[in-house]
Amino acid sequence: MKKNQLPGNGTRSVWAGEEEYLMDSVTQVPVVHSVSFGYKDVTHWQQVALGEKEGHIYGRNTNPTVSVFEDKIRRLEGAEAATSAATGMGIISCTLFSLLLPGQKVVSVKDTYGGTNKIFTEFLPRINVNVALCDTTDHDAIEKEIADGCDLLYLETPTNPTIKILDLERLAKAGKNAGAVVVVDNTFATPINQRPLDLGADLVLHSATKFLGGHADALGGVVCGDSELIKKIYHYREITGATLDPMSAYLLLRGMKTLELRIQRQNSNALEVAKFLESHPKIKKVFYPGLESHEGHDIAKKQMSGFGGMLSFMLAEDTFEAVGTVLKHLKYAHCAANLGAVETIAGPPATTSHVECTREERLRMGIPESLIRYSTGIENAADLIGDLDAALSKLP
Numbered sequence: 001m002k003k004n005q006l007p008g009n010g011t012r013s014v015w016a017g018e019e020e021y022l023m024d025s026v027t028q029v030p031v032v033h034s035v036s037f038g039y040k041d042v043t044h045w046q047q048v049a050l051g052e053k054e055g056h057i058y059g060r061n062t063n064p065t066v067s068v069f070e071d072k073i074r075r076l077e078g079a080e081a082a083t084s085a086a087t088g089m090g091i092i093s094c095t096l097f098s099l100l101l102p103g104q105k106v107v108s109v110k111d112t113y114g115g116t117n118k119i120f121t122e123f124l125p126r127i128n129v130n131v132a133l134c135d136t137t138d139h140d141a142i143e144k145e146i147a148d149g150c151d152l153l154y155l156e157t158p159t160n161p162t163i164k165i166l167d168l169e170r171l172a173k174a175g176k177n178a179g180a181v182v183v184v185d186n187t188f189a190t191p192i193n194q195r196p197l198d199l200g201a202d203l204v205l206h207s208a209t210k211f212l213g214g215h216a217d218a219l220g221g222v223v224c225g226d227s228e229l230i231k232k233i234y235h236y237r238e239i240t241g242a243t244l245d246p247m248s249a250y251l252l253l254r255g256m257k258t259l260e261l262r263i264q265r266q267n268s269n270a271l272e273v274a275k276f277l278e279s280h281p282k283i284k285k286v287f288y289p290g291l292e293s294h295e296g297h298d299i300a301k302k303q304m305s306g307f308g309g310m311l312s313f314m315l316a317e318d319t320f321e322a323v324g325t326v327l328k329h330l331k332y333a334h335c336a337a338n339l340g341a342v343e344t345i346a347g348p349p350a351t352t353s354h355v356e357c358t359r360e361e362r363l364r365m366g367i368p369e370s371l372i373r374y375s376t377g378i379e380n381a382a383d384l385i386g387d388l389d390a391a392l393s394k395l396p
């Protein structure tokens with residue numbers, strides 16, 4: 001074995017952030033519920049308060065359990081620094097509002113997460129930040145928009161709900177050439193499948209609520225990358241107050257121990273399910289980057305080490321009623337507005353990612369009426385396939 005070789009993803013999922021912390025006492029990271037941290041020595045207290053010495057002062061700023069969570073994901077993403085927030089949207093808001101100034105310009109794509117899209121279209125324009133949203137897979141148009149001026153390039157891949165793929169290396173390069181900060185939402189891929197910092201991004205962020213936590217029992221968000229940028233985002237978060245709570249940090253940490261195992265299983269389950277659906281007569285189209293028929297397959301193959309657990313499919317009978325019929329008959333799927341958990345989760349964009357849009361808006365965005373988003377869990381592929389087959393047989 002090479003010296004100084006980094007431990008593998010499985011080892012890091014289990015140990016990163018914890019090995020120094022646990023030393024000679026407990027073997028699991030304690031949930032520290034204390035709001036404040038006491039000091040008898042006022043000089044020491046002041047040094048910690050001024051950031052000259054390590055330590056914790058007040059729970060809105062930092063907390064030991066939360067710090068271990070941040071450290072684990074930081075090391076899985078191969079980043080200098082990380083900071084967290086109460087939710088994915090919390091960390092996305094802190095990132096955008098701490099780094100952008102009035103008069104500046106964001107370049108992004110039309111298919112970002114619904115909440116992110118609302119920040120772009122509703123809140124950033126209010127403070128005079130210009131946002132250009134390009135057609136998601138039109139790389140030439142995105143590059144052209146970046147070259148016209150760009151302070152922050154915001155990318156997300158694979159996207160929600162039609163699982164489109166962006167070429168991160170190509171676009172990050174264009175962003176850097178224009179002097180932009182390059183931010184990537186890596187929620188769908190996780191660092192097990194894709195490492196945006198290695199492909200040229202400055203910041204990588206997550207809704208930890210999804211695959212990182214993996215058990216649909218805690219909300220959280222985290223951003224990793226360049227330490228100067230992270231400092232600004234942390235400062236904005238500590239003042240505005242969307243802090244991740246210690247109990248959620250603990251649940252996310254515990255979930256992350258099995259991250260590599262879960263993602264590997266979800267990758268292989270999703271690929272098997274996608275292949276099955278692609279050959280099914282009651283399915284019109286399957287969106288999964290692991291299929292050779294997917295328009296982003298070659299880019300995905302180049303930049304991802306697995307194609308992820310997310311897929312979506314369009315029914316041959318393109319109606320919302322047909323969606324209801326299939327969902328009602330699925331035995332092994334929660335019908336819910338979530339994704340990335342150990343249980344399979346299914347739902348239409350109309351009630352999940354694109355609940356804010358009208359039917360016409362969704363159709364204009366290329367989201368078919370009968371689309372079902374399917375977040376593959378860690379069940380056995382044969383059971384998921386059998387379940388889908390039985391549910392599809394209920395369609396006329």
Ligand SMILES: *Cc1c(COP(=O)(O)O)cnc(C)c1O
Pocket residue numbers: 087088089090113115156160185187188206207208209210219220221
């Ligand atoms: C869910 C999600 C978010 C928002 O995360 P919350 O934890 O729900 O605030 C952001 N980006 C993507 C890709 C998501 O799936």
